[in-house]
Amino acid sequence: MKSEETHRASNFIAELAARGRYSFVSADAGVALGVSKDATKLALYRLAKQGLIASPGRGFYIIVPPEYRALGSLPADQFIPALMEHYGQPYYAGLLTAAQYHGAAHHRPQEFQVMTAPARRSVEAGSVRVAFFLRKNVAEVPVQSLNTPRGSIRVSSPEATAFDLVGYQERIGGLDLVATVLADLAEAIDPDKLVATAEKSPIPWSQRLGYLLERVEGHDRVKSLKAYVGNHARDVTRLLPSASSMRGERNSDWKLDVNAEVEPDL
Numbered sequence: 001m002k003s004e005e006t007h008r009a010s011n012f013i014a015e016l017a018a019r020g021r022y023s024f025v026s027a028d029a030g031v032a033l034g035v036s037k038d039a040t041k042l043a044l045y046r047l048a049k050q051g052l053i054a055s056p057g058r059g060f061y062i063i064v065p066p067e068y069r070a071l072g073s074l075p076a077d078q079f080i081p082a083l084m085e086h087y088g089q090p091y092y093a094g095l096l097t098a099a100q101y102h103g104a105a106h107h108r109p110q111e112f113q114v115m116t117a118p119a120r121r122s123v124e125a126g127s128v129r130v131a132f133f134l135r136k137n138v139a140e141v142p143v144q145s146l147n148t149p150r151g152s153i154r155v156s157s158p159e160a161t162a163f164d165l166v167g168y169q170e171r172i173g174g175l176d177l178v179a180t181v182l183a184d185l186a187e188a189i190d191p192d193k194l195v196a197t198a199e200k201s202p203i204p205w206s207q208r209l210g211y212l213l214e215r216v217e218g219h220d221r222v223k224s225l226k227a228y229v230g231n232h233a234r235d236v237t238r239l240l241p242s243a244s245s246m247r248g249e250r251n252s253d254w255k256l257d258v259n260a261e262v263e264p265d266l
Helices: 002-018 026-033 037-049 076-087 095-101 158-167 175-188 191-198 203-215 223-232
Strands: 023-025 053-057 060-063 091-093 112-116 123-125 128-134 143-148 151-156
Touching (some): 002 026, 023 026, 023 076, 026 060, 053 076, 060 076, 076 091, 076 112, 076 128, 076 151, 091 095, 095 151, 095 158, 095 175, 151 158, 158 191, 191 223, 203 223
Parallel strands (some): 091 151, 112 128
Antiparallel strands (some): 091 112, 123 128, 143 151
């Protein structure tokens, strides 16, 4: 009986793949197999041991086609949209992951980075790791829809990516790395869209981003942003929030306390 259930489970995922569907939930498998939850769970466990499926989320499974068996999973961009739909949460691929989509390939992240709300723990499937970052107004952030071999995925716009890199710099490698990535990303940034995106982020992010873009020769991208900061920034903010102030090193254009050295790898 056990081998029969596993055989039927194999047929179930083969039929899904034949229809171009590469994800499913355990409840769907249970209905298809016509067995109990425990029996379904056991059958799916055996398929996972064979490398035929993986589970990046509780009760959520992805089918692993032959070309990705060594990876032990579909690439993250091919299952994240379905996973986030399963969770019922808004999302977009962001930070260093988004920067790569926009041509800033200077630093390849070891994890696929996703912005969402509420917060979630990181997940793994085979060799693929997905890290989630809390972005409270995630649904308001400008995104683009980019194609993958199995559909499309939401990715932050170049401008939103730049803001997020600055806002989350301490969690993704620090200011030097952010400045390095911004140097690659600058050409993709639209100055007008940059100001529109600034309204979706805290003012200190604009102050830090403008300064960093100037440091990496992005002067032509920040004229309007500088005016925005001049009109909206009420307080001087620190370039590196976690460091103490270095008195006397103030950038008046950005109302910024430059309390850290930035050395991009250009």
